[in-house]
Amino acid sequence: MKTETHHHQFENPSVIGTILRKLHIDIPLFIALSLTASLSFVILYSAGSQDMGVLARQGARIGLAFTVMIVLAHIDPYQFKRYSALLFGIGIVLLAAVLVMGQTALGAQRWLNLGFFRFQPSEMMKIAAPMMVAWYLSEHPLPPRSKQLFIATVLILVPSLLIAKQPDLGTAILVASSGAGVLFFAGLSWWFIIGILASLTALTPILWHFMHDYQRARVLTFLNPEADPLGRGYHIIQSKIAIGSGGIYGKGWLGSTQSELDFLPESSTDFIFAVFAEEFGLFGCAGLLTLYILIITRCLYIASQARDTYCRLLAGSLAFTFFVYVFVNIGMVIGVLPVVGVPLPLISYGGTSIVTLLSGFGILMSIHTHKKFLHR
Amino acid sequence: MSRVHSIKDTQLESHLFLNRIMAAFIAIMLLTTGLIVRLIHLQVAGHEHYATLAKDNSIKIYPIVPTRGMIYDRHGNILAENTQSYSLEIVPEKVKDMDETLLQLQKLLNIPDEKIDLYQKQRKRQKRFTSTPLLLSMSDDEIAKFAVNRPFFPGVDIKQRLVRHYPYGELAAHVVGYVGRINEAEVKTLSAEEYQGSTHVGKLGIESSYETQLHGKTGYAEIETNVQARPLNTLNETDAVQGANLHLTLDMDLQKTAYDALAPFNGAVVAIEVKTGGVLVFTSRPSFDPNPFVAGIANDAYQALQLSENQPLYNRALRGLYPPGSTLKPFVALAGLEHNAVTASQRLFCPGYYQLPNVDHKYRCWKKTGHGAVNVSDAIAESCDVYFYRLASTLGIDDMHNFLQKFGFGEKTGIDLANEKTGLLPSREWKLEQKKQSWYPGETLITGIGQGSNQVTPIQLARATATLANRGDVVTPFLVDKIVSATETRKGPETHQEIIPLKKSNVDTIVSAMVDVVHNERGTAHALKKDFDYLMAGKTGTAQVLGIKQNAKYNENAIEFKYRDHALFIAFAPANAPKIAIAVIAENGGHGASVAAPIAAKVIKQYLQDHNEN
Numbered sequence: 001m002k003t004e005t006h007h008h009q010f011e012n013p014s015v016i017g018t019i020l021r022k023l024h025i026d027i028p029l030f031i032a033l034s035l036t037a038s039l040s041f042v043i044l045y046s047a048g049s050q051d052m053g054v055l056a057r058q059g060a061r062i063g064l065a066f067t068v069m070i071v072l073a074h075i076d077p078y079q080f081k082r083y084s085a086l087l088f089g090i091g092i093v094l095l096a097a098v099l100v101m102g103q104t105a106l107g108a109q110r111w112l113n114l115g116f117f118r119f120q121p122s123e124m125m126k127i128a129a130p131m132m133v134a135w136y137l138s139e140h141p142l143p144p145r146s147k148q149l150f151i152a153t154v155l156i157l158v159p160s161l162l163i164a165k166q167p168d169l170g171t172a173i174l175v176a177s178s179g180a181g182v183l184f185f186a187g188l189s190w191w192f193i194i195g196i197l198a199s200l201t202a203l204t205p206i207l208w209h210f211m212h213d214y215q216r217a218r219v220l221t222f223l224n225p226e227a228d229p230l231g232r233g234y235h236i237i238q239s240k241i242a243i244g245s246g247g248i249y250g251k252g253w254l255g256s257t258q259s260e261l262d263f264l265p266e267s268s269t270d271f272i273f274a275v276f277a278e279e280f281g282l283f284g285c286a287g288l289l290t291l292y293i294l295i296i297t298r299c300l301y302i303a304s305q306a307r308d309t310y311c312r313l314l315a316g317s318l319a320f321t322f323f324v325y326v327f328v329n330i331g332m333v334i335g336v337l338p339v340v341g342v343p344l345p346l347i348s349y350g351g352t353s354i355v356t357l358l359s360g361f362g363i364l365m366s367i368h369t370h371k372k373f374l375h376r
Numbered sequence: 377m378s379r380v381h382s383i384k385d386t387q388l389e390s391h392l393f394l395n396r397i398m399a400a401f402i403a404i405m406l407l408t409t410g411l412i413v414r415l416i417h418l419q420v421a422g423h424e425h426y427a428t429l430a431k432d433n434s435i436k437i438y439p440i441v442p443t444r445g446m447i448y449d450r451h452g453n454i455l456a457e458n459t460q461s462y463s464l465e466i467v468p469e470k471v472k473d474m475d476e477t478l479l480q481l482q483k484l485l486n487i488p489d490e491k492i493d494l495y496q497k498q499r500k501r502q503k504r505f506t507s508t509p510l511l512l513s514m515s516d517d518e519i520a521k522f523a524v525n526r527p528f529f530p531g532v533d534i535k536q537r538l539v540r541h542y543p544y545g546e547l548a549a550h551v552v553g554y555v556g557r558i559n560e561a562e563v564k565t566l567s568a569e570e571y572q573g574s575t576h577v578g579k580l581g582i583e584s585s586y587e588t589q590l591h592g593k594t595g596y597a598e599i600e601t602n603v604q605a606r607p608l609n610t611l612n613e614t615d616a617v618q619g620a621n622l623h624l625t626l627d628m629d630l631q632k633t634a635y636d637a638l639a640p641f642n643g644a645v646v647a648i649e650v651k652t653g654g655v656l657v658f659t660s661r662p663s664f665d666p667n668p669f670v671a672g673i674a675n676d677a678y679q680a681l682q683l684s685e686n687q688p689l690y691n692r693a694l695r696g697l698y699p700p701g702s703t704l705k706p707f708v709a710l711a712g713l714e715h716n717a718v719t720a721s722q723r724l725f726c727p728g729y730y731q732l733p734n735v736d737h738k739y740r741c742w743k744k745t746g747h748g749a750v751n752v753s754d755a756i757a758e759s760c761d762v763y764f765y766r767l768a769s770t771l772g773i774d775d776m777h778n779f780l781q782k783f784g785f786g787e788k789t790g791i792d793l794a795n796e797k798t799g800l801l802p803s804r805e806w807k808l809e810q811k812k813q814s815w816y817p818g819e820t821l822i823t824g825i826g827q828g829s830n831q832v833t834p835i836q837l838a839r840a841t842a843t844l845a846n847r848g849d850v851v852t853p854f855l856v857d858k859i860v861s862a863t864e865t866r867k868g869p870e871t872h873q874e875i876i877p878l879k880k881s882n883v884d885t886i887v888s889a890m891v892d893v894v895h896n897e898r899g900t901a902h903a904l905k906k907d908f909d910y911l912m913a914g915k916t917g918t919a920q921v922l923g924i925k926q927n928a929k930y931n932e933n934a935i936e937f938k939y940r941d942h943a944l945f946i947a948f949a950p951a952n953a954p955k956i957a958i959a960v961i962a963e964n965g966g967h968g969a970s971v972a973a974p975i976a977a978k979v980i981k982q983y984l985q986d987h988n989e990n
Contacts, residue, residue, distance in 0.1 A: 142389045184400070187392040244418040244426025257430060282419040289408055296404060304397050309386075312393050316400065323404050327411070334414050 024073040024369040026302065032295045033069075033361060036346040037062050039288070044349055046254045047275040048268045058349055065358035072362025076370050080363060081135055081310045087124070088132035088155075094121035095162040122163045122171045123356045127363070129159050130178040130321070134313035142309065143187030152183055167212050170328070170341035177324045181317035185303070219338050235266070236335050239274040243334060250281030268349040270341060273333040292326045292345075299361075302368045311367045318360045325357070438506075438599055439573030442592030443538060445619030447552055447582060449628040450654075450857065455552045456583065458538040462519055464511040468499050470531030477529060478510075484525060485518050487511060490675050497560055498575070509575060512671040513539055540576065540670045544628060546663035547635055550691045551626055551793075551855060553581020554666035570594050576670070582622060582855060585794050589859050592619035620861035625654030625854065625868075633982050634659045637975040641962035642686055643942075644693040646838035646853075647979055650954045653842070653851040655791065657958070657979060658835075660692040695797045697831040698961055701917035702759045702968070703946045704780070704826030706886050707840060708768065709752050711779035713882040717771040720885045723749040726762035732769070732817055739765050739821050742918075756889035757899045759916060761825050768824025773815055776823065777803040782876045783840040784850070791835055791853045792869050799836050802829040827920060838959035841946040845913070845954035847883050848876035887913050891951045894973075901945070901973040908981050911951035916968030917944030919961075940964040945972035949980045956983050 040062070041055055048054035098121055133152050140148050156179030164172035184193070208216065242256065251257070256267075256278045267275050277285050299319030306312040325345040331337030333344075343350075345357050418426065447456035464485070471477050478492055491511065499508045510532075511518065519534060526533070540555045542548065555576040558566065562577055571577070573594060578584035595616030634645040634657045647657035664681055668674070673681075681689050690696070712718045728746035729738040741747065741761040747754065755763035768776060781787065786801025800806070802823055804815040822828030832840075835853060842851040856868035890913035893899040895906070900916045919942040943965025948957040958976045965971035 143392065185393060185396045187389075187396060240418060240422075241426045241429045243415070244422040245430035247419055247423040247427065277415070277419065282415055285415050285419075286412060289411065293404070293408060297401070300397050300401055304394055309389060309393075316393070316397060320400060323407075327407055330411055334411065334418060336410075336414055 023070075024365060025070065026073075026298070026365045026368050029295065029298045029302075029361060029365065032291060032298065033066075033346065033358070036288075036291055036295070037066075039291075040347045042253065043272060043276050043279070043347060044268060046256060046279060047272050048349065050254070054268065054349060061350070061354050065355045068355055069358040069362035069365070072359055073365035073369065075366055077307075077311050077314075077363070077367050080131060080314070080366070081138075084128070084131040084135035087128045088159075091121055091125045091128040092159060092162070095125065095159060097121075099162065099165060120352050122159075122166065122168055122175070123352045125159045125163065125175050126171065126178060126321070126356050127318075127359055129156060129175050130182050130314055130317040133179045133182040134310050134317065137182060137186045138308070138310040138313060143189065144183070149183070149188070149192075152179070156180065156183075167215065168341065169215055173328065173340060174321060174324060174342065178317050178321040181320035181324075182313045184320070185313050185316035235271065235339055236332075239271050239333050240335050242274040243277040246278040246281045248282045250277070250279045250284055253279055255279050270329065270339075270343055270348060271333055272348050273330050273344050276347070277334075289326075289330075292323075296323050296326075299364055302364050306367050307370075315364055315367050318364055322357070322360070438597045440595035440597055440613070440616040441573040442594060442616035443618045444540065444555070444576075445590040445592065445861075446621045447590075448621065448623050449548075449626045449631075450624065450656075451627065451629070452623075453628045454543055455548050455624065455626075455628070457541050457543065459541045460536055461513040461539040462534050463509040463537045463539075464514060464518075464522060464532065465507040465509045465535045466495075466499070466532050467507050468531070472530070477532065481510065481529065481532065484521060485511065488674055491672060494557060494672055498557065506573070507533070507535060509535070509537065512537065542666045545665045545667065546688075547632055548626070548628065549581070549663045549666045550660040550693060551581055551624070551631075551658045552666070553583040554579055554669045555583050556669050557672055579669070580666075581793060582624070585792050586622055586856060586859075589620045589861070590622065593617035618862060620859045622856050623858040623860065625649065625652070625656065625857045626658060627656045627983070627986075629986070630657050630979055630983055631659055634975065634979050635661055635663070637978050638960075638962060641943075641965050641971065642692070643960070643962040643965070644696055644834035645958065645960050645975060645979065646693050646834045647956055647958040647983070648838050648842040648851060648853050650842050650845045650851065650948060650957050653839075653853050654857060655835075655853050655855050656956065656983065658693050658855070660690070660694070660696070662686045662688040664688040691795075692961070692963075693834045694791070694793055695795065696833055696961070697797055697799060698834070698942055698944070699828070699830050699919040700785075700826040700832045700837060701919040701942070701944050702761075702826055703837060703915050703917035703944045703959075704785075704824075704830065704832075705756055705759065705764055706844065706890055706915050707780055707783055707785075708764055708771075708776060708824050708826075709756055709889070710844075710878070710882060710886050711776050712767045712771050713752065713885065714779065714878065715771055715775050717775075718752060718767055720753075720881070721751055723751050724755075724763050724766045725749050726760050728762070730762045730765040730821070732821070735818070737818065739818070752885060753889040753892060754898070756886070756915065757892035757896055759893075759900050764824045765821040768820050769817070771824075773802075773804060773820045773823065776820070777801060782850075783843050784836055785830075785832060785840060787836075789833075789835050789839045789853050792855050796835070797833050799833050800829055800831040826917065834959050834961050837944075837946055837961075838957060841948055841959055842954075842957035843876070844883075844886070845948035845957045847880075848878040850874040850876060851957075887951055890915055890947075894947075901969045903969060904973050904977055908977070908984070910949055910984065912947055912949040912977065912980060913951040913954075914945060914947035914973060914976065916973060917946070918942070918966075918968050919944060921964065940966050943968045943971040945969075945976045947973070947976045947980060949984065955987060956980055 040058065044054055044058055133155050136155060137144055137148060137152060144152065156176055160172045160176040160179070163175055211219070245251070245257075256275045276288065280287075296319050299315065299322065303312055303315035303319055306315050322345060325342060328337060328340060328342045329344045329348075332339045332342070343353055346354065444458055446454060446458070449455055464481070466477070468474060478495075481487060482492060487510070495508065495510045514522075514534070522529075522534060542552060542554065556579045557575060558571065558577050566577060570591070570593065574591070578587040578590060583590065593616060595614045597610055597614075598612040599610050630647065634647070638645060638659065638661045642661055644661070645657050645659040646655065648655055668677060713720060718724070726741055726743075726747040726749075728744050729740045731738055739761070742759065747758055747760040747762065750758065750760050750763050752763075754760065780801055786799050788796045788798055802819065807813055807815050807819075819828055823830055839851055839853050842853075843849065850873055852873065854869045859866045859868065891911050893916065894901045894904055894912045894914045896902065901914055921939050921941055941964070943962040945960045945968045946958065948954040958979055960972040960976045962971045962975070
């Protein structure tokens with residue numbers, strides 16, 4: 001392979017550096033990710049009623065996700081850049097296909113049955129969208145002019161709206177924020193950012209009009225959970241009880257009564273943070289957040305060291321999106337954000353999301369470990 | 377763009393990007409701090425409040441079980457209802473030592489082991505903190521015994537439950553079926569949500585085939601409870617949708633007449649309303665009382681039913697396979713006329729036996745001395761076997777098979793009951809496939825008189841008779857006439873109708889020959905007491921249970937009862953404008969004419985009397 005030969009030509013004489021470079025693994029990031037994934041097993045064992053089958057399935061997913069991450073880390077970022085537009089185009093076609101003929105699961109059309117396997121195109125968009133916007137903006141001088149800004153906005157809105165239509169609000173938000181992240185790192189003017197936030201507020205009534213009933217109900221519930229304690233507010237109330245009753249030190253591992261007695265719904269998936277907070281208390285939560293911040297900081301560092309504009313923008317956006325993941329999930333579980341279907345990254349049970357997530361880290365590692373070799 | 381300019385841009389971009397990284401980092405730290413502040417608010421400031429809530433106060437969702445729909449016959453008689461009964465129930469989470477509790481209860485109330493086993497299985501699939509019945513339909517004695525000892529059994533209590541009851545007992549058991557406790561296999565197939573609070577499900581008969589409609593939709597109550605699951609107050613309720621009531625076409629008066637008339641024989645009677653296909657009588661004798669199955673039948677009682685030589689659990693009307701014997705002859709004769717194998721007036725000679733060319737074997741007529749020269753009407757009226765040997769031989773197995781198939785022989789009737797048997801209408805293909813043998817000419821003869829490999833179910837025979845009475849307008853039998861739910865009344869199953877093209881004159885010939893069976897003095901059922909003023913068309917049949925050797929004599933009194941021939945009779949009336957068609961099979965009854973025909977006549981007479989009065 002072409003990139004392979006380049007390696008050898010520019011090899012660094014330091015031994016450790018050589019090994020790391022050959023593996024294309026960023027050690028600090030890898031350690032932090034492995035730690036978080038291990039935590040996932042600990043808490044899932046408790047939240048999933050001590051079912052070893054749950055752990056085995058999660059283990060298989062995490063194993064696959066780490067493999068995908070390492071494979072992607074070996075690909076030169078130039079290749080990502082080259083195929084950004086193609087990947088994005090395929091993603092859009094697939095999203096449209098899902099709307100037309102996708103399979104319905106739990107009342108939402110998200111899956112595309114390709115005969116041999118089922119596939120969720122919206123997951124792929126979480127990476128393809130920032131790649132596309134990063135590629136487009138990196139082809140032009142920064143900060144972006146209004147024309148590029150307009151096109152970038154369209155590039156973000158089309159997939160986000162297609163996903164929101166499925167309806168999968170959680171993923172739509174993540175895709176939109178990954179695109180917005182690219183714009184932010186590209187140097188979008190502060191005035192513009194303030195303007196967008198203001199107009200979004202003004203647009204709320206219109207957005208409201210286009211929302212599905214259940215999405216509206218979630219927003220209403222968020223605004224006042226106690227108004228409907230049994231229907232829509234049930235999740236939030238039960239999860240607040242779980243977190244609050246955990247206190248500073250928590251009830252200890254396997255000590256969650258809220259999930260154990262079935263009071264807390266979705267305790268292994270979207271609401272797993274509540275179980276974590278109930279069992280490990282404020283200290284545990286602070287520890288987990290620290291772990292997440294370490295991961296994000298490392299990613300931002302990688303972005304700052306990236307070799308070209310495309311890599312910077314993509315790396316910055318992936319780091320930012322990961323934070324959005326954490327913030328939206330924990331925010332909804334502790335009752336400061338409306339309930340949208342976003343899992344707690346690396347911890348929640350199931351979903352293809354863990355593969356997508358680690359694919360992002362694979363790209364970050366690729367950006368970091370390939371930076372010194374190529375200048376095209 | 378010049379190279380210098382581009383480099384300048386890159387520097388600017390780098391600088392801008394690093395600024396943004398810093399801004400993002402700061403924003404992320406601020407937002408995370410926000411999360412921590414909120415967590416402190418919940419876990420430190422709010423801890424006491426939420427800890428109390430977690431301990432004392434919680435909300436649980438309880439299913440509201442819908443009341444199962446009732447089942448009525450065509451006159452509104454209740455076939456299945458729900459009665460109040462008392463049951464002994466346990467909330468497993470409130471019991472300290474389950475094994476000990478069950479042991480003590482067993483001692484106190486003499487509970488058989490299998491009920492304990494059943495309970496153990498059932499409680500595993502229940503939601504936490506739900507009450508699961510151990511004993512259903514407790515007797516007063518049991519209630520009293522437990523009430524005295526109740527303080528020693530925390531978590532165990534007497535509850536009122538609705539329990540399925542079948543007032544007609546064994547009379548309708550093979551039609552209505554019964555409900556029973558949900559078993560492990562059913563747990564996997566039933567919707568967990570819908571059956572959360574249900575303990576029973578339809579196992580057999582209408583109860584099973586209309587399970588969805590009878591069950592209704594489960595509702596939910598959201599109830600505030602403390603951690604011991606003691607309900608504090610109901611906050612929100614979604615009502616259950618009660619199960620739909622079913623109105624059957626069955627006529628219980630007629631059913632009883634048929635069931636009683638069949639005694640002392642085992643067998644089946646099926647009667648169908650000719651125009652609609654509605655089943656009036658659906659009797660299988662002997663039968664069983666379905667009521668013990670609801671509470672869970674005791675093992676020894678079940679063993680007794682299963683091992684009984686008379687097989688009361690076997691639904692003969694639906695699944696009993698019998699050779700049709702001579703009851704097949706009118707259909708074979710019609711096949712002959714339609715395919716021009718014979719004309720209505722053509723006479724064939726019966727010397728008492730028939731031989732295929734170059735074969736020694738003698739195919740005997742039931743009348744040893746022979747019938748002489750007979751035409752089709754004589755052959756049906758007198759049930760001449762030789763005539764049908766000759767006819768079958770001319771007609772050939774293929775045409776015979778294809779024609780009989782149109783009347784539903786060898787296929788399911790499609791009645792709205794599960795596990796119907798297909799029967800067997802022999803053909804060349806069938807033999808090649810199943811026995812890997814080619815068809816022998818002799819088999820065509822045997823098939824032509826309804827013996828040999830031929831097998832029909834009583835419902836099949838009744839359907840074919842109704843179709844003949846309907847002059848080729850194929851009848852699909854059904855039991856459920858109306859499904860009445862709270863919101864709507866629906867018709868039962870679609871009765872898809874096909875029409876077999878038949879020549880009127882041919883049908884007339886067959887019908888008048890069948891009238892002769894009953895009303896002409898040559899007829900095989902002529903001895904029937906004709907205390908009615910309409911014409912009845914019928915055909916007797918005798919199905920061999922035991923093969924008789926070439927030269928042996930069949931001596932009814934000399935052979936064991938269980939090897940005696942089955943007595944069959946099919947009929948419809950009034951012959952000129954048929955309203956009811958019937959098939960009767962009396963196992964080991966000996967003769968169709970003397971045993972089966974009077975049963976059919978009795979049912980028909982009662983039906984037409986009731987019908988004319990209305």
